[in-house]
Amino acid sequence: MIIISSIAIPNFFTSLNLLNILVETSIIGIMAIGMTFLLLIGLFDMSIGNQVSLVSLVIALTMRFGIIPSIVLALITGMLVGAINGIITTKLKINAFIVTFAMLGILKGANLLISESQTKGQSIFIDNAIFGNIFNLNLFGIPIVVVVFVVLAVIAELILKYTKVGFEIYVSGGNIETARLSGVNTFLITMFCFLASSLCVAIAAILLTSRVITASSVLGEKYTLLVITACVIGGIKFTGGYGNIFNTFFGVLAMQLVNNIMYMTNTYGYIQSLINGMILIIVLSIDRFTTIRRSPSLKLKLK
Amino acid sequence: MSGFSLKKRLININGIIIALLVLIVIVSIGSNKFLSTSNIMNILRQASTLGIMACGATFVMVGGNIDLSIGSILSLCALMSCKLTAQNSTMAILIPLAVGFACGAFNGLLVGKFRFNPFIATLGTLAVFQALAFFYSDGKFLNATQNNFYKQIGQGFFYKVPIPVIILIAVFLIFLYLLGRTVFGRQVFAVGGNPECARFSGISYAKTTILTYALSGLCASISAIIFVSRQMAAQPQMGAGYEFDVITAIVLGGVALSGGKGTIWGAILGVLFIGILKNAFILLGIPLYYQYIVMGVILILAVGIDVISEGKTKNA
Numbered sequence: 001m002i003i004i005s006s007i008a009i010p011n012f013f014t015s016l017n018l019l020n021i022l023v024e025t026s027i028i029g030i031m032a033i034g035m036t037f038l039l040l041i042g043l044f045d046m047s048i049g050n051q052v053s054l055v056s057l058v059i060a061l062t063m064r065f066g067i068i069p070s071i072v073l074a075l076i077t078g079m080l081v082g083a084i085n086g087i088i089t090t091k092l093k094i095n096a097f098i099v100t101f102a103m104l105g106i107l108k109g110a111n112l113l114i115s116e117s118q119t120k121g122q123s124i125f126i127d128n129a130i131f132g133n134i135f136n137l138n139l140f141g142i143p144i145v146v147v148v149f150v151v152l153a154v155i156a157e158l159i160l161k162y163t164k165v166g167f168e169i170y171v172s173g174g175n176i177e178t179a180r181l182s183g184v185n186t187f188l189i190t191m192f193c194f195l196a197s198s199l200c201v202a203i204a205a206i207l208l209t210s211r212v213i214t215a216s217s218v219l220g221e222k223y224t225l226l227v228i229t230a231c232v233i234g235g236i237k238f239t240g241g242y243g244n245i246f247n248t249f250f251g252v253l254a255m256q257l258v259n260n261i262m263y264m265t266n267t268y269g270y271i272q273s274l275i276n277g278m279i280l281i282i283v284l285s286i287d288r289f290t291t292i293r294r295s296p297s298l299k300l301k302l303k
Numbered sequence: 304m305s306g307f308s309l310k311k312r313l314i315n316i317n318g319i320i321i322a323l324l325v326l327i328v329i330v331s332i333g334s335n336k337f338l339s340t341s342n343i344m345n346i347l348r349q350a351s352t353l354g355i356m357a358c359g360a361t362f363v364m365v366g367g368n369i370d371l372s373i374g375s376i377l378s379l380c381a382l383m384s385c386k387l388t389a390q391n392s393t394m395a396i397l398i399p400l401a402v403g404f405a406c407g408a409f410n411g412l413l414v415g416k417f418r419f420n421p422f423i424a425t426l427g428t429l430a431v432f433q434a435l436a437f438f439y440s441d442g443k444f445l446n447a448t449q450n451n452f453y454k455q456i457g458q459g460f461f462y463k464v465p466i467p468v469i470i471l472i473a474v475f476l477i478f479l480y481l482l483g484r485t486v487f488g489r490q491v492f493a494v495g496g497n498p499e500c501a502r503f504s505g506i507s508y509a510k511t512t513i514l515t516y517a518l519s520g521l522c523a524s525i526s527a528i529i530f531v532s533r534q535m536a537a538q539p540q541m542g543a544g545y546e547f548d549v550i551t552a553i554v555l556g557g558v559a560l561s562g563g564k565g566t567i568w569g570a571i572l573g574v575l576f577i578g579i580l581k582n583a584f585i586l587l588g589i590p591l592y593y594q595y596i597v598m599g600v601i602l603i604l605a606v607g608i609d610v611i612s613e614g615k616t617k618n619a
Contacts, residue, residue: 109595
């Protein structure tokens with residue numbers, strides 16, 4: 001695929017283009033790391049797209065206090081949303097899907113509210129040169145986004161493999177009930193996973209905001225679908241229990257390559273959504289068929 | 304489990320009845336325009352599309368699943384219907400209906416046959432159908448060709464009652480019968496309430512699911528036609544976000560997310576609640592963003608109350 005596209009599209013192999021792909025992949029990847037934690041316990045968060053927008057708006061609003069404070073506030077905001085999602089899911093025992101679905105609506109309203117009150121709904125330009133340059137930082141020529149992704153991925157793997165929380169998450173295997181019966185503190189691990197997810201989303205959002213130097217109420221909208229697709233490509237099953245973050249990265253990479261090809265050939269934006277949605281379905285299908293073949297008993301258990 | 308007796312049904316929905324009455328009282332106090340005939344007719348006309356979609360969505364949810372793509376199906380069918388008014392009314396009605404049914408059936412295939420997680424699958428089809436809608440209209444607004452018969456669907460009256468309301472009542476009665484009094488309805492309850500048991504009873508999960516999703520898609524297309532007829536225009540994102548209102552409405556009305564519980568009556572009452580609430584927003588001049596927040600909070604409260612009451616009956 002790479003060969004075909006490099007022949008077909010004149011600008012494909014310019015380092016700028018490949019860099020773009022890598023960067024976008026990393027941003028999605030960072031969010032996917034967080035989502036992985038949730039998926040491993042059988043939940044997911046549908047509101048992450050709007051969390052991204054919220055974080056960008058928070059940064060824009062608090063920039064006058066300085067860069068560090070605004071970043072810290074943004075991270076706290078993100079984690080707050082995650083905490084709320086987690087608490088409602090565990091304490092009120094409401095299905096996580098519905099909670100995050102509702103949160104999606106609530107955040108949408110909140111984002112619009114903030115956006116309307118500041119600039120009558122327009123995007124907010126963040127007038128801070130240093131912040132804008134965060135995105136441009138390099139570590140031996142590797143963009144900071146990629147570095148952050150790799151670092152977070154390594155941390156995540158370490159947590160999952162070598163800590164008690166990580167072990168409990170794997171053991172949950174997508175079924176919170178059995179985990180609870182096994183003595184796992186489901187409240188703690190659910191909260192941990194929601195917080196981890198929102199933290200990753202917030203980090204990614206900060207980097208994204210730095211890249212575009214604007215904040216808007218719709219900045220993150222497309223990311224919910226992309227992140228879920230990424231995780232599915234990476235082989236994280238909803239029956240839980242197995243997940244590999246680096247698989248996810250390569251999956252997202254492939255996806256972004258496809259997206260990039262479309263962009264370069266000037267295909268309309270909405271076809272991107274079509275392809276993204278279809279990729280999700282196709283990957284799910286492949287995943288489902290290979291799983292069934294491996295263990296027929298899983299067919300009954302599915303859901 | 305299935306709430307067929309009148310008493311059980313009343314218990315299931317008395318919460319929403321109370322909430323509805325309270326809401327009506329509050330809004331009547333808040334605005335003197337609320338109880339006028341024209342306003343009530345307006346509410347009913349707006350709520351009719353929501354109500355029709357809620358009927359379909361109820362089937363899916365009672366079956367233990369969810370359909371997030373109904374908004375996109377509405378957009379797609381609306382655009383098709385709009386473009387086809389240039390041919391003749393019949394095609395502008397029949398073809399979108401078929402497309403809606405087909406989209407629903409596709410969802411049903413993914414969830415019922417391939418056993419994907421319904422949230423993930425319909426999230427994917429949401430994107431796919433929405434993109435198809437964009438593709439179909441090239442991203443543009445579409446204007447419908449003037450057509451008296453077609454116009455009547457959304458804008459006409461039948462003895463002072465708006466035709467959309469008539470369609471809603473018809474759909475309501477049909478679905479009420481389907482869910483409450485047919486074998487199929489019972490199967491949907493069984494599959495939603497206890498899939499394992501249903502399987503042992505010989506009920507095909509795949510067939511039931513495909514049918515419920517197809518009905519949901521069909522309802523979306525009916526609403527789409529009414530929408531287009533009302534405005535005589537369509538745009539690619541017409542239905543975006545509608546699934547949120549529909550799901551909130553039916554959950555408010557006592558349809559359980561986990562499946563196996565709920566009534567069409569409850570769904571309609573939930574729709575009325577949302578319809579009045581939205582009308583209240585407009586009458587009281589509440590800005591759009593607050594609406595979103597309130598709706599989200601209501602959804603959580605509705606499900607929360609549902610869960611708590613379920614917990615109570617379990618312990619009883």
